[in-house]
Amino acid sequence: MVVKSLDxxxxxxxxxxxxxxxxxxxxxxxxxxxVVTGTEVEMQRxxxxxxxxxxxxxxxxLTLRKEEASNIYVEVS
Amino acid sequence: xxxxxxxxxxxxxxxxxxTVFNNLTKARQHVGNWPGVTVEKKVGSCSHxxxxxxxxxxxxxxxxxxxSLDEVIARDFIVDExxxxxxxxxxxxxxxxxxxxxxxxxxxxxxxxxxLNMMDMAESRKYQIDVKEMSRxxxxxxxxxxxxxxxxxxxxxxxxxxxxxxxxxxxxxxxDYGREVERELAKLxxxxxxxxxxxRYSPRWLAIKLLEEDEEIIKKFKEVKGGQRTSATR
Numbered sequence: 433m434v435v436k437s438l439d440x441x442x443x444x445x446x447x448x449x450x451x452x453x454x455x456x457x458x459x460x461x462x463x464x465x466x467v468v469t470g471t472e473v474e475m476q477r478x479x480x481x482x483x484x485x486x487x488x489x490x491x492x493x494l495t496l497r498k499e500e501a502s503n504i505y506v507e508v509s
Numbered sequence: 510x511x512x513x514x515x516x517x518x519x520x521x522x523x524x525x526x527x528t529v530f531n532n533l534t535k536a537r538q539h540v541g542n543w544p545g546v547t548v549e550k551k552v553g554s555c556s557h558x559x560x561x562x563x564x565x566x567x568x569x570x571x572x573x574x575x576x577s578l579d580e581v582i583a584r585d586f587i588v589d590e591x592x593x594x595x596x597x598x599x600x601x602x603x604x605x606x607x608x609x610x611x612x613x614x615x616x617x618x619x620x621x622x623x624x625l626n627m628m629d630m631a632e633s634r635k636y637q638i639d640v641k642e643m644s645r646x647x648x649x650x651x652x653x654x655x656x657x658x659x660x661x662x663x664x665x666x667x668x669x670x671x672x673x674x675x676x677x678x679x680x681x682x683x684x685d686y687g688r689e690v691e692r693e694l695a696k697l698x699x700x701x702x703x704x705x706x707x708x709r710y711s712p713r714w715l716a717i718k719l720l721e722e723d724e725e726i727i728k729k730f731k732e733v734k735g736g737q738r739t740s741a742t743r
Binding site: 457460461464465466490491492 | 606
């Protein structure tokens, strides 16, 4: 089983969130949006310059900065 | 004389709150198909079944933390103005994310109605929602709507009146956070019960917010006389 940070996923790659690092308001907002341990995510697409990225989580698409995504760890399936 | 009730419309951005508001009040608020259209609360009124109903359209929020202005406006209104009924407008085609706010509203101890909007969208995505079972599980009335075709509005009005009158009971669900968290919540609740804030807010909600280190709530405790002791939770 490979664990990668979310920003390292290629589009179409899926996995399960194993850890969400960070603190403060951005961390809280990310959790509020359903990005929590145990949740399935799928990388949708990456902007032309590599930032931001769009993921699919809990049935909807969420756009994250690359830096925010780098704090989210995913067990790639 | 007609009886007065206040109903607040809450919900995620772009879940159709303003459309529901317009259906209820026959107002013509601008409705845009993008999130963040309502940044301030708007008030309208309507009457139904011998009631004058003030309808307050709150900004769309995903959560009720105190991090953004929209969330603070929505939360303060619910907490301080204590509307008789809160209607959470939920996008039926995106239940899982939307119900997070519903849980937060229930923890605040409000009389909640869930309005399942965009039922047509949910159906076109082949979702089958058992409205009765959902209502039983969450412990609140659930009213299906297709707001942009004005379907379900009269049922929603009737449910609002029924809840305000106490004809329909809102039990609410109590989310179990597991043994460790529950133990700390119970301790905090016991301390909070002796605090004047407990008369205005649900003690369990205050306890949860303290564990989350919610700055607004910590501030409230510090403002209350004798609150220093209870705010030192860590």
